[in-house]
Amino acid sequence: MKVTVVTRSGKELFKGGLELSDSATVADLQEEIHKRSKKFYPSRQRLTLPVQPGSKEKAVVLTSKKSLKDYYSGNSNNLTVVFKDLGPQVEYRTLFFFENCAYYWSFAALMSYYVNHPLYTPVSDLQMKIGFGFGIINQIANFYCHILLRNLRSPDGSGGYQIPRGFLFNIVTCANYTTEIYQWLGFNIATQTVAGYLFAVVAASIMTNWALVKHRRLKKLFDGKDGRPKYPRRWVILPPFL
């Protein structure tokens, strides 16, 4: 079949269109476009079906897994798609990694400056032991939480959500964050720096934000209808506060 690729202003991107097999997928189309124009690698392409001028409908975006046949009404062997260049793409993962590193390393530098300072004033031996003891218990608990979470993933990697069960997850939705918060509390009781407590407050608020989102998502997904289980009542992250 012939595919005509136009820009949003109506101009044809490739004179005469592209020739693809009838069973081709959108991914094949994206590859063909990339072949004809090296600059536009697939993740940079946004392909939509043309909308009637004046129509208030949102354009239908072509998803790469589907076959091209799904997108045209089939009366001629010609499909027209609208092309938009999304610009250079950085993978979300890369960006997340950068921000994550900067956040951790900056706070680590700030905290260690004070803990390792020549004029650092340690707390009493007993307080230090209680703090680290409490911290280590929560660290082990945290590790176990992550094992439980990992085991929730289905073996074929098909994604999708499950209701977490077992251990502290029977009481708290995001038990992994809970144990991490208490772990940092223990660390701070042992080391006692303003910088350390500041980090713990920031980390706790970020995790609380994530926990609220996760909790809401799970509750929405597991609403008890259509044979899905209903999400049981649980604390979100820090009983008895939230």
Added chain:
Amino acid sequence: MAGSLSLLRRLYLSLYNWVVFIGWFQVLYLAVKTLLESGHEEVYNAVERPLQFAQSAAFLEILHGLVGLVRSPITATLPQISSRLFLIWGILWSFPEVQSHVLVSSLVISWSITEIIRYSFYGMKESLGFSPSWLQWLRYSTFILLYPIGISSEVGLTYLALPHIKSSEKYCIRMPNTWNFSLEYFNVAVIAIAFYIPGSPHLYWYMLGQRKKVLAKSKAE
């Protein structure tokens, strides 16, 4: 019930905006009068109290945004108010050595003109339900000149205060202490100046965009 709540909100916000408007009007009046009669060295002394009152009241605007009384996002108001309060309390009030500088006059005059326009704009909107187009034009045009003047004065005064900050050791916290914390106010001031480098063009650009949007809309009406 909902009707009387929204009426209460309008009354409160009208009162707030007009009271602060009067405060800033006082600042401008005293600043210009003192500048003309006694010279720039005396301006700070003349405006100190009304300036501190009018600017510190703006702290309430953070609360207004937080409780949803107004629509402005606190991400926009917080940096603006922080820099103002930093200048007024952290630099001018704390380090008298810079109070006699001419930049105090440019600071206070550019701030007060901007605020007079802004508070009367919002005051009219809350009490009358609309604000005249000439006032809207002023609000979205005077910043073009006043922002650079104000920002240069802010950065200038902070920079002039630096040697005094360093030598006085004011607001500094030294180690050792039980909470293992230290503060070097000099570094705080330097970081504050550094924030102006990306912050000012961003704010200016944002206001230019707002101007285009608002004035185009009013032209179409």
